[in-house]
Amino acid sequence: MKVVALVSGGKDSCYAMMKCVQYGHQIVALANLMPVDDAVDELDSYMYQTVGHQIIVSYAKCMGIPLFRKRIQGSTRHQKLSYKMTPGDEVEDMYELLKEVKKKIPSIEAVSSGAIASDYQRLRVESVCSRLGLVSLAYLWKQDQSMLLQEMIDNGILAITVKVAAMGLNPEKHLGKDISFLYSYLHKLKELYGINVCGEGGEYETLTLDCPLFVHARIVLEEFQVILHSSDSIAPVGILHPLAFHLETKAESVSVGGCDKMNDLRHENTGLVYEVQAENSEGCMDAKESVADVTVLTKAADDGLQISTKKEDLAFSISCWLGASESSGLQDDLKGVLRKIEAELSGHNLDWRNVLYVHLYISDMNEFAVANDTYVKFITQEKCPSGVPSRSTVELPLPHVGLGKAYIEVLVTKNEEKRVLHVQSISCWAPSCIGPYSQATFHKNVLYMAGQLGLYPPTMTLTKGGAVAELELALQNSEAVAKSFNCSISTSSVLLVVYCSESIPSSERGKIQDKLEAFLKQIKSSSTKEGKLSKVLDHLSLYVLVPDLPKRALVEVKPLLYNVDDAETITEGKSLTRMGNQSFQHEGWHDTCINRCIVNGTICALVMSVTNETAVRLCSEFLSANRKSEDIQNLISERQMDRISRFCVYLLDKILAENSFFWEEIVSLRVYYPVSLHIPLDALSLLFKNALEELAEMHRQPIFNIIPVLGAGSSTTMDDLITCELFAQRT
Known part of the structure; x- marks a missing residue:
């Protein structure tokens, strides 16, 4: 991808550029935010390093690519962790800057930044990128700081300290020093006081004077002044104010650290510097268009949708699908399903912000892009200010069981106290989630x-x-x-x-x-x-x-x-006495059908497998043990499946009771069955519903979802006739 790099002059933003080149991207422009007053060294900003901004202008000549700069007009107005567009905020200056870069160089696809540990900064860069249709690249994100600092030094980053503000760092003694010189001392301070060795806690800031990407020239700092901002006896704060510097030309053939691609990069405006002027309008009303789209999409739901809910409890599930006769293609099917879920949420005075997790099942993975485009019309970051729900997507053989093209299952909570991790930047940490779904959601x-x-x-x-x-x-x-x-x-x-x-x-x-x-x-x-x-x-x-x-x-x-x-104690709980299902008497082999994970009084997770052998034992009057597996599947009728479903409910109920859990505490219950059984999903759903209603102590219908698959099981043979996955939690 062609990349514009956000540069502050610090070692992190420069090394982030080097990582971009390492992974095959091209740096085609630089972007920098600076103070309104050239005489000011540092602003009170949560976002931008400005110390040393007088030297950044030289980066264009050093690298041979254009530099776009904008003066910071805004201030910190939106202080919550997750950012939303706020007029007058300093983040809007970044938006205007990158918007202008994209206008001048339309081929730009991504933005590089040097974020290592700050969610505050990362989320704001991601927000701006999302609004401009750009990809955020943050290759230093979540990297071990000790290893990262060593990598920077080993790979030719020559950076000096331009600000110090930490216990053990003295402005007169440590300003203007190369990071390679301070490496050992910074680690000593980490052991003594727990500082961040890369300066992520604001302990120090740096200015890069040379690196392998500076293919045309290096910066030589001739003279500087130390300005003491705070004479605190424990952690004095001081900055370096550059007074004189010059560029030292390099040979054109210089190529270091795998960055020779920069030598081949040519642009008609190479090395020029542009100052982006402030606009009168706020400029970012992209949201208006999406609001119009959603208004159209939230009309009355289609007929033929089916739903299972658990309305009264703190956490419940909604699952929706279309019958094959109502299906008119993935896009329309998915719209219909999402509309129905949205209406159901609204009926409980809830909305998408209350959704913890989404299972998206589609009938054809070739239409994954279509599914995503439809999905983002409903579930957006604007609708989920505390974080969009996590998601998994798989293809299921839906048409084989009489369903349409889309099937969605959502986990909902009335309690909005959730913590969401949504990293949209491409990094070395873990796969990014570029779009309205998160890596993980933490709740209870x-x-x-x-x-x-x-x-x-x-x-x-x-x-x-x-x-x-x-x-x-x-x-x-x-x-x-x-x-x-x-x-x-x-x-x-x-x-x-x-x-x-x-x-x-x-x-x-x-x-x-x-x-x-x-x-x-x-x-x-x-x-x-x-x-x-x-x-x-x-x-x-x-x-x-x-x-x-x-x-x-x-x-x-x-x-x-x-x-x-x-x-907490990880043991099985005390047994409850329940009426249970009188159709079955416990036998020793029943225990082989079920695996469990129990946290006493809190969590109960079960995986139950009904194998061919189990089916023979349950339906011995119809089935013979010497039949082949595929023969047994072909012989299973709704009558035999009725007994199997009742056995599943009986055994699940038994294990729940043994560990002091009630059906009302079930968060999710999924029943996987192979489409080779040739039983319609509606028919199997009714069988399990009837079996659950037989429980004498039930006050309401527990939620459950029937999932048609090619196979499932506790092992990779995946040849179960029925597999039940149950998760219960006492909140």
Whole structure:
């Protein structure tokens, strides 16, 4: 991509440019924000470094590309973490600057920034990029600061300190010093006082005088003045004010650190500097267009939609789908489904901001772009100020069971106290979510993570090497997201759902399960050695075979984690006495059908498998054990499935009762069944509904969703007749 780089003069923004080039992008322009008054060194800004701004003008000549600059007119008016367009805010200056760059160079696709740990700055850059249709590149995001500082030094960043404001840093002694000279001392201060060695806490700021991207010249600082802003005896604050500098020309053939692409880059305005003037209008009324779109899309819902809800409880689920007879294509089907969900939410005095998670099921992954375009008409960042819900998307064989092109399941809460991680910048940390869905949503100690693919974060491309390689990278990405919430998929996982594409050869499927267990064991072992391991959950694994996944991926991992408090006990709870289902008497083999993850009094997760062997035992008068698996599936009728569904409800109820959980506390219950059973979804849904209504102590119908798949199970054979996935939480 062609990139405009936000530069402050600091080491971070310069090294971020180098990483862009490393990953195949082209820096075609620079953008800088500076004070209105040239004599002012520093502004009271949460967003911009301005110390050393007098020298930034030289970057255009050093790199041989145009520099666009704008004077900062605004101030910090919108102080909440997530930014929304606010007239007079300093972020709007960045918008105007980048808008002008895009106008002058229409081929620009992305913006580079040097954010390392500041969500405040990252979210504002992402907001501006979203409004301008640009991609945010933040290759330093979430990187280890000690390693990052060493990388900068090793890769030829020559940067000096221009501001110090931390215990142990003295303006007279440490201003104007090269970061390589201060490297050891900064680490000593980290040990003594816990400072950020890259200066992310405002401990110091730098000015880059040379780096491999400066192919034409380097900056030589001749004279400077130390200005003391605060003489605090513990942490004095001082800045470096440049008085004289010049450029030292380099040979044209210079090529360092893989950045020779810069030598080939030519632009008709190479090396020129443009000052962008302030506009009278605020300029960013893109939202008006989207509001008009939504008004059209929220008309009365289509007939034929079906819905299951749990209205009275704190958390509940809504699932909607169309019958095949009402289907008129994915776009219209998805609009109809989303309209109905929106209306249902409104009926509970709720809206999209109350949605924690979205399962988006479509009938053809070739239409993924169409689905996304429709989705963003309804679920937007403007409608979800506290964060857009996390999402997973898979293709399901919907037409095989009499459904239309789209099927959506949403998890809703009346309690808006959620924490959402939505990183839209492309970085080395984890795959970005460029669009209205988040990496993860944290609510009531449960982390609902978006479906993770085996994407290489810096390039957002699928890793090569097949399903096992994709799974390993997807798990690494999941672990990176989990760490942002002080969790680990090896110790905090309640349930790991692994969607497997039918494109995976049968011979490879067993290796997926082996890799999953080995990966979790490795992380757990590493955590034990580092002394980080306290509580460990006995996670459940569920494998689901589907026709296709986004980007033609072979696997997609969907983790559900629980942040265990040290005070909690991970044991099974005390048994409740319930009437239960009298149609079945407990037998020893029943226990082999179900796996569980229990946190006493708080969490109950179950995965139940009805295998062919189980079906034979339950329906022995109809089925014979010596029949082949495919024969059994063909012989299962609605009559036999009625008994199987009742058995599922009986056994789930038994385990819930043994651990002191009630059906009213169920957050989700999914019933996966292979379309090879040739049972319409409506028919199977009715069977489970009838079975649930038989529970004597039930006061209301529990929510459940029937999911048609190619196969599912607790192992990668994925040959269950029925697989139930239950998650309950006591809030």
